[in-house]
Amino acid sequence: MKPPKLTEIQKRRLKVLEPKLKVAISNRDFSTAKALVVDLQNLLKPTGHFTRLIQSKNRLYELALEIDELNTAIRGLKSNRAVVNSNTRLYLEATSLLAICYLRQEEIELAKPLIKEVLTNDTVIKSARTRKQFRLEIIDRFNQETALYSLKNKDKEEFTKEELQEQVGKILMSQNESEIYTTLGKSVPQHTKYLLFEVHQYSLKQLPSAERLALPSPEEKIKDKEVGLTVFQSAKRVIYNSLCDKESEIYKVWYTNGMEIILSKGYISSAVLSCFNNIGIGMKLLSASIVALILKFGLEIYCVKNKPSDLMELRGK
Template identity: 55%
Template sequence: MNLPLTDLQKNKLKVLEPRLNRAINEQNYKFAKEIVVDIQSILRPTKHFVRLVQSKNKLCELAIELNDTKYALSLLNSNILVINKNTRIYLETVSLLAICHLRMKDVEAAKKYIKEVLVNHTVIKTDRTREIFHYEIINRFNEEVALATLTGYESFYLDQDDIEKEAIRIIQNLTEDEIFSQIGKNSPQSTKDLIYIVHDYSTKQLTFTERLALPSPDQKVKDKEVGLTIFESVKRVLYNSLCNPDSEIYKAWFSNGLQLVLDKKYIVSSVVSCLSGIGFGVSMIAASIVALITKFGIEVYCVQQKPIYVSEIRNK
């Protein structure tokens, strides 16, 4: 049973929890870890495990974003031991375990958690809410497996000048739909194969009615669908660099508009830097991503492509 929090503890949490959210949004990993330790020092002795796991899960999702999957896996496995299975926070934790294993390219290990997430009908009791959750979490699973197959190429070099030239050619000659299809065409077969496997396995856990409302595995690996999945998958890597109001590119866009951003090569340099950091291995796809962001514009991209975190899906 929880012990009552003192006024002092409540006041500390009122400061620490918003501070953690800011650190997560800014991807300040070191600071986020320190804040979670402070939150834990308050909530663990009082046995407020649900509230503590909520904070720890946020840190885990950031760890996954930054490819510190071993740390995330260890923390998630400890989180799952202290919470009730019939709660939304448990569903969130299991979802993150699936995502973590997918990011580690371990699809077989992820299947156990994917199934547990999708066959659980006791936590989200409303059919419509559960359908929305299933749709969005399955999309997240697909995005994770796509990203996992395209990253980790430490020796691969993305040439900024070549990518810029190709992006300009794409912008001048292709529509948005054609660019998404081109991403799919340039994707390795291994990406399409694993998207198929994960989507097929995920949808088989659903009711017949739910399955009918979702694309089939065959539809999911068509070029345009694969392109959309990949574009969605990289936004978690790119968003903070492009959309942080304090970043150089964001300030330049809102102060001086598109031309300065293009002249200074902000978009291509940001995208290349972020993708190189995770070992992204397909330069033609990188050029298409640059082209799409340029076509959308930073303002539209930052509104439409804001990442949805697992806790936000769970709480919809």
């Protein structure tokens, strides 16, 4: 049974609460976002407007995932999946996000049935072209999550910002862009390549043959350059805000004083080192290769081309 039409009071409150929630999520302010979702729940639940409520809850738990509150995200996403129809986009989103939570925990076997649900559902996205595009993008996302978070607390090295900058200089002087991707891939531990092979192979098995053949094979996916590309793309989820947010120190210095100051002070190396340390990634050659690629592109181009998309954006494509 469809819920009744929203009352005028509900409409007025939604015009206030939903934009505030969007801002809180953009600012990664989880406590404010959580309070706003409670207000939305009190507003929408009594009249049975669950679809609109779950949309907001999915966004809240995606934020929880991004700030590494994985247990909160897992509990919430499980709850969302339990109360919405399995043939809805809300269910598809919650399932995809829950799979990502498990990939970040290296719980591959828990992620697999969720990956299968996402990739074999032909009902939610009606357009074959849009469905194919979504699958390509979500497989990329699964691969990136597997690659990045399997690097946590593995083969950690002790090195300073100065040592990192020295390594960056050597790479920039001796390698082109393609070679840097290969160097980056070579710096990745075999453990990560094994997991990437497993997740990519499993994802491909869920696709129709025509879609499967359009993607790299698992063997190709773990070649050094391909791994380097995957890790570089995954790194944006950790470093983008520190480099590109208009309120970040680097962005303000770059906007005011130009790129020369950024380079001379080693701001980018410092930011990447700090972001990776925060999640437990400490590999000098890997970090140096990523910094070198950012410098090859230039900060402005990097920020334009590498803004992370969230899963709620993918569904609307």
